[in-house]
Amino acid sequence: MRFYEHEAKQVLAKHGVPLPKRSVAxxxxxxxxxxxxxxxxxxxxxxxxxxxxxxxGGVKFADSPAEAKDAAAAILEIEIxxxxxxxxxxxxxxxxxxxxxxxxxxxxxxxxxxxxFSDMGGIDIEEVAEQHPEHLSRxxxxxxxxxSDYIAKVAVSKTGVTGNHLGxxxxxxxxxARVFIQYDLTLAEINPLxxxxxxxxxxxxxxxxMEEEARNSQRALLRELAIPDEDTRLAxxxxxxxxxxxxxxxxxxRGVAGRVVEFDGNxxxxxxxxxxxLTLFDAVRAAGGxxxxxxxxxxxxxxxxxxxxxxxxxxxxxxxKIAVMMNVVSNTRADIMARGIxxxxxxxxxxxxxxxxxxxIPGSWEDEGFKILRKYGVDxxxxxxxxxxxxxxxxxxxxx
Amino acid sequence: MSILIDQNSTFIIQGITGREAVTMTRExxxxxxxxxxxxxxxxxxxxxxxxxxxxxxxxxxxxxEVTGAIVxxxxxxxxxAVMEAIEGGIKLIVIVTERIPxxxxxxxxxxxxxxxxxxxxxxxxxxxxxxxxxxGGIGGAADATQRAFKPGSIGVMSRSGGMTVExxxxxxxxxxxxxxxxxxxxxxxxxxxxxxxxxLFEADPETKGIAIYSEPGGPSEAMLAEYMTASKSRLPVxxxxxxxxxxxxxxxxxxxxxxxxxxxxxxxxxxxxRMEAAGISVAExxxxxxxxxxxxxx
Numbered sequence: 001m002r003f004y005e006h007e008a009k010q011v012l013a014k015h016g017v018p019l020p021k022r023s024v025a026x027x028x029x030x031x032x033x034x035x036x037x038x039x040x041x042x043x044x045x046x047x048x049x050x051x052x053x054x055x056x057g058g059v060k061f062a063d064s065p066a067e068a069k070d071a072a073a074a075i076l077e078i079e080i081x082x083x084x085x086x087x088x089x090x091x092x093x094x095x096x097x098x099x100x101x102x103x104x105x106x107x108x109x110x111x112x113x114x115x116x117f118s119d120m121g122g123i124d125i126e127e128v129a130e131q132h133p134e135h136l137s138r139x140x141x142x143x144x145x146x147x148s149d150y151i152a153k154v155a156v157s158k159t160g161v162t163g164n165h166l167g168x169x170x171x172x173x174x175x176x177a178r179v180f181i182q183y184d185l186t187l188a189e190i191n192p193l194x195x196x197x198x199x200x201x202x203x204x205x206x207x208x209x210m211e212e213e214a215r216n217s218q219r220a221l222l223r224e225l226a227i228p229d230e231d232t233r234l235a236x237x238x239x240x241x242x243x244x245x246x247x248x249x250x251x252x253x254r255g256v257a258g259r260v261v262e263f264d265g266n267x268x269x270x271x272x273x274x275x276x277x278l279t280l281f282d283a284v285r286a287a288g289g290x291x292x293x294x295x296x297x298x299x300x301x302x303x304x305x306x307x308x309x310x311x312x313x314x315x316x317x318x319x320x321k322i323a324v325m326m327n328v329v330s331n332t333r334a335d336i337m338a339r340g341i342x343x344x345x346x347x348x349x350x351x352x353x354x355x356x357x358x359x360x361i362p363g364s365w366e367d368e369g370f371k372i373l374r375k376y377g378v379d380x381x382x383x384x385x386x387x388x389x390x391x392x393x394x395x396x397x398x399x400x
Numbered sequence: 401m402s403i404l405i406d407q408n409s410t411f412i413i414q415g416i417t418g419r420e421a422v423t424m425t426r427e428x429x430x431x432x433x434x435x436x437x438x439x440x441x442x443x444x445x446x447x448x449x450x451x452x453x454x455x456x457x458x459x460x461x462x463x464x465e466v467t468g469a470i471v472x473x474x475x476x477x478x479x480x481a482v483m484e485a486i487e488g489g490i491k492l493i494v495i496v497t498e499r500i501p502x503x504x505x506x507x508x509x510x511x512x513x514x515x516x517x518x519x520x521x522x523x524x525x526x527x528x529x530x531x532x533x534x535x536g537g538i539g540g541a542a543d544a545t546q547r548a549f550k551p552g553s554i555g556v557m558s559r560s561g562g563m564t565v566e567x568x569x570x571x572x573x574x575x576x577x578x579x580x581x582x583x584x585x586x587x588x589x590x591x592x593x594x595x596x597x598x599x600l601f602e603a604d605p606e607t608k609g610i611a612i613y614s615e616p617g618g619p620s621e622a623m624l625a626e627y628m629t630a631s632k633s634r635l636p637v638x639x640x641x642x643x644x645x646x647x648x649x650x651x652x653x654x655x656x657x658x659x660x661x662x663x664x665x666x667x668x669x670x671x672x673x674r675m676e677a678a679g680i681s682v683a684e685x686x687x688x689x690x691x692x693x694x695x696x697x698x
Binding site: 002050106108109111112113126142143144181184186211212213214217261272273274275276277278279281282283285286294296298300326327328329330331362363364383384386387388389 | 420423475499500501502503506507509510511514525537538539540541544548558559560561562563565566569570573586588589613615618619620623640642643644645646651652653654655656657658659663684685686687
């Protein structure tokens with residue numbers, strides 16, 4: 001899950017990283033008051049979860065509170081990657097002598113955290129890595145030994161930084177590494193990290209992502225940042241349909257039936273599980289089908305859970321038929337799935353034989369499943385029909 | 401032959417008294433796997449389908465040879481269980497549990513590296529050497545497992561448990577069969593990725609080719625491509641790439657925890673290009689994998 005810039009900065013402030021004077025405004029009037037309070041020139045930044053704010057017009061400068069009010073009014077109207085800003089961060093504007101880049105993230109190759117540091121900040125770091133590799137350092141550190149400040153010093157020093165710049169940068173990178181470890185982050189980034197003309201160092205922008213799996217253990221932090229449980233913080237906010245899908249999944253701990261993502265098509269999907277869902281979603285699209293949703297069903301969900309997910313998918317306007325497909329299953333029971341999905345159709349007031357374009361769940365308890373499906377006139381196939389063939393057969397049944 | 405496990409391998413199951421683990425124990429015993437014990441704190445003296453339960457891992461490792469441990473405890477206690485298995489001297493650990501935070505996964509992987517232990521998973525269905533043994537829930541009930549996994553010559557590695565079974569089934573139906581299939585797990589950081597298991601398949605004379613299931617996110621496919629280029633492997637590799645629709649949806653997580661497009665290297669297009677450049681064939685559909693392998697094995 002992703003944090004807004006102002007939340008990331010709140011975390012940095014807690015750990016002693018120097019920051020500009022700042023305030024979050026939700027209205028142009030609040031921005032005006034914030035600018036007056038800060039005094040002097042300010043920068044106003046749209047608070048959205050996606051990048052590309054500068055390009056989209058989500059960052060503006062103002063020299064007076066009146067200008068800040070106008071700038072905030074403009075920023076609050078601009079959608080960035082489909083997101084309305086939750087507010088505007090108003091910050092004091094400082095004169096910059098040099099920009100640096102600092103990040104801590106996971107290195108899946110080394111299976112350890114890595115500090116990425118550069119004395120060429122403020123620009124696309126992948127570009128620095130390609131064109132100026134000598135200006136970028138990568139430093140892995142152990143998961144088992146406690147973090148020690150020298151690791152941050154090495155990371156900074158590798159880019160040639162020395163003298164009286166080394167100490168303050170080491171302290172900031174150390175704080176960033178400790179924040180990364182303490183809060184189960186997957187990315188803790190300061191870019192740019194600026195040296196001001198007065199010689200002090202300051203974090204101008206920050207980006208943090210937290211491990212989804214850590215939401216429970218990090219509840220104290222989330223409460224401190226006032227982030228509610230239902231706030232998924234993906235690249236875009238969840239739709240009502242997706243929130244309802246999460247509720248279906250959470251209603252019963254047994255198995256998975258949810259994780260829905262909404263799309264524009266007419267073909268409802270009840271597919272599973274992790275890799276199977278990706279394969280089947282591709283297969284439907286490759287056959288020319290238009291999925292109404294992505295979802296995952298697997299583990300060993302109850303009849304009620306399978307029924308609830310089916311009803312939810314059928315509730316989406318424009319869904320004509322559903323395709324029920326899985327890979328050869330190990331621990332999901334085909335008969336329980338058949339029962340749940342037929343129940344869901346009936347409760348939604350649909351004829352299962354008409355509504356289910358295809359049923360392909362080969363594996364455990366399939367013979368019992370086939371019996372039920374036959375009784376309701378549902379078109380089903382066994383493992384002799386591949387996932388791609390089943391998807392194509394379902395797509396062929398959709399109205400032209 | 402096979403890799404990692406065979407008919408002589410002995411296992412303990414940590415978290416054996418949990419509902420899913422009880423079912424898995426029965427399925428493993430029916431398949432012929434040698435499950436010699438189970439660990440659940442406070443349940444010493446009980447048994448699960450005749451398998452004795454102890455409070456600690458060492459209660460077993462101090463008095464018998466144990467090849468491997470299957471960790472099937474809830475996510476909050478999983479990392480601790482893995483640490484106990486490593487400390488107890490176990491050298492092969494299959495972690496079935498999903499939703500273990502990345503930091504904890506990285507911790508026990510580093511500890512396992514120090515102690516010379518191999519980790520498969522987390523968030524996986526485990527290993528199977530068909531006709532010999534299986535370790536984990538892979539394939540489900542014994543008869544279903546026998547149907548989907550026939551002994552043969554192909555090594556299978558997959559980031560998806562379900563797709564391990566689907567691909568293995570296709571290879572079995574096509575008469576190629578499986579030497580060993582490994583569900584390696586869907587998390588961003590896993591104990592053993594494709595490139596790390598390749599040398600084992602390389603050393604197994606019965607393995608004639610490799611099939612992998614891959615998806616967006618993470619460096620596993622790039623690392624496999626680098627391995628193939630550097631090692632001049634004798635084994636033809638066929639990959640199936642799922643999640644092609646995700647290339648246009650950066651920042652959205654689908655399926656497994658490790659499946660997210662954060663940069664260009666995470667996309668299926670980039671991964672396919674890298675693998676093809678390294679001589680790996682990329683199949684468009686699962687049912688195309690056996691024919692490509694047959695052709696490349698010759």
